[in-house]
Amino acid sequence: MRNDRTDGSDLGVRRVTDLRARMIVVLLSACALSVGFALASGAGLFHEEDADSDGIVDDGDNCLGLANPIQRDDDEDGYGNLCDTDINQDCNTGAGDLATVFGEFGTASPWSPKNLGAHDVNEDNGVGAADLTSVFGKFGNPPGPSGRSCADCTATPTSGQGLGVCP
Ligand SMILES: [Ca+2]
Ligand SMILES: [Ca+2]
Ligand SMILES: [Ca+2]
Numbered sequence: 001m002r003n004d005r006t007d008g009s010d011l012g013v014r015r016v017t018d019l020r021a022r023m024i025v026v027l028l029s030a031c032a033l034s035v036g037f038a039l040a041s042g043a044g045l046f047h048e049e050d051a052d053s054d055g056i057v058d059d060g061d062n063c064l065g066l067a068n069p070i071q072r073d074d075d076e077d078g079y080g081n082l083c084d085t086d087i088n089q090d091c092n093t094g095a096g097d098l099a100t101v102f103g104e105f106g107t108a109s110p111w112s113p114k115n116l117g118a119h120d121v122n123e124d125n126g127v128g129a130a131d132l133t134s135v136f137g138k139f140g141n142p143p144g145p146s147g148r149s150c151a152d153c154t155a156t157p158t159s160g161q162g163l164g165v166c167p
């Protein structure tokens with residue numbers, strides 16, 4: 001009887017010891033995971049890139065490399081106003097775009113979706129010297145770059161504007 005009790009007690013002690021060992025393993029694993037996650041986060045592995053620091057991750061930023069937190073895109077082609085100097089939607093900044101912006105000089109252009117009354121490139125709600133400078137600066141170049149997958153010049157019809165291919 002004494003031996004049985006001793007055996008039972010030993011078994012109990014062994015189970016408690018096993019349980020403790022398992023708990024320690026679980027705790028150590030959790031600690032290792034936490035440390036790993038913290039290191040990965042610190043290294044930027046789980047941090048989505050926002051190169052121009054405008055609060056919009058690059059994958060969805062309609063104007064990469066320029067801070068445009070409001071993402072204004074009047075013609076909804078996926079290229080934010082700030083880097084969209086292609087007014088006539090031919091995927092190039094050319095004489096036609098320059099002529100249009102020049103013709104709109106001095107015009108107010110408050111932001112609203114599909115606002116195509118005047119082309120405010122620099123987001124100051126009007127067309128002026130800065131907008132013309134932007135068009136000159138991008139002359140001979142396509143709009144963008146944009147991080148939005150729908151901002152595809154080849155998918156934009158060459159006639160008409162504000163078709164909202166990338167609202
Ligand atoms: Ca941007
Ligand atoms: Ca645009
Ligand atoms: Ca153009």
Ligand SMILES: [Ca+2]
Binds near residue numbers: 120123
């Ligand atoms: Ca402007």
